[in-house]
Amino acid sequence: MSRIEVFTDGACSGNPGPGGWxxxxxxxxxxxxxxxxxxxxNQRMEVYAVLDAIRTLxxxxxxxxxxxxxxxxxxxFNDSWWVKWERNGWKNSKKxxxxxxxxxxxxxxxxxxxDVTFRWVKxxxxxxMNELADQLAVAAIPAG
Known part of the structure; x- marks a missing residue:
């Protein structure tokens, strides 16, 4: 089975503020x-986009x-941050x-x-495709 390429993005109007993924x-x-x-x-929306994509696809x-x-x-995922987070009781490098x-x-x-891999794109x-994911995220930001 070939690997499906999924582009994800998050956006926020203010940070924090209303956001979309x-x-x-x-x-x-x-x-x-x-x-x-x-x-x-914005970071929360970035993570949610990935979570929903994997749940769906x-x-x-x-x-x-x-x-x-x-x-x-x-x-x-690529640098295994999550392994350290789990090992440290869900604390980051700054404790x-x-x-x-x-x-x-x-x-x-x-x-x-x-079966998921991750790749960064500027x-x-x-x-x-990155622009499309951004457009979807921005369009999903709830109004005021």
């Missing part, structure tokens, strides 16, 4: 998913490559509680039980 499947942008929260952060074992402009998301742990825990469990650099 979105994902789209390459090469043509379908299917897609998006949503938002009234009081959130990869929970059945379908191989996925998550492509994100979020170093927060990509380094968490502070890990932000968004309510999203990280289910996301990590999904990644453990699925944001706002003109990549059509």
């Amino acid at each position: 979105g994902w789209a499947v390459a090469p043509d942008g379908t299917p897609t998913g998006s949503g938002g929260e009234r009081d959130t952060t 990869g929970a059945d074992g379908t191989p996925l490559e998550i492509v994100s402009d979020s170093t927060y998301v990509v380094k968490c 502070q509680p890990v932000a968004n742990v309510d999203l990280w825990k289910p996301l990590i469990e999904l990644v453990r039980s699925s 944001g706002h650099s003109g990549h059509p």
Whole structure:
């Protein structure tokens, strides 16, 4: 089974503030998913986009490559940040509680039980699929 390339993004109007998340499947942008929260952060929306994409597309074992402009998301998995977080009782390198742990825990469990890889892409650099994911995220930001 070939790996499905999924572009994800999060956006926030103010940080914190209202935010949105979105994902789209390459090469043509379908299917897609998006949503938002009234009081959130950009990082939270980045994580939620990945969580929803994997829940929707990869929970059945379908191989996925998550492509994100979020170093927060990509380094968490490619540099194994989450292993250290778990080992340290969900504290980060500064001994502070890990932000968004309510999203990280289910996301990590999904990644453990699925076939998912992560790749970073430079944001706002003109990549059509990254731009589409950004557009979905921005469009999902709840109004005032």
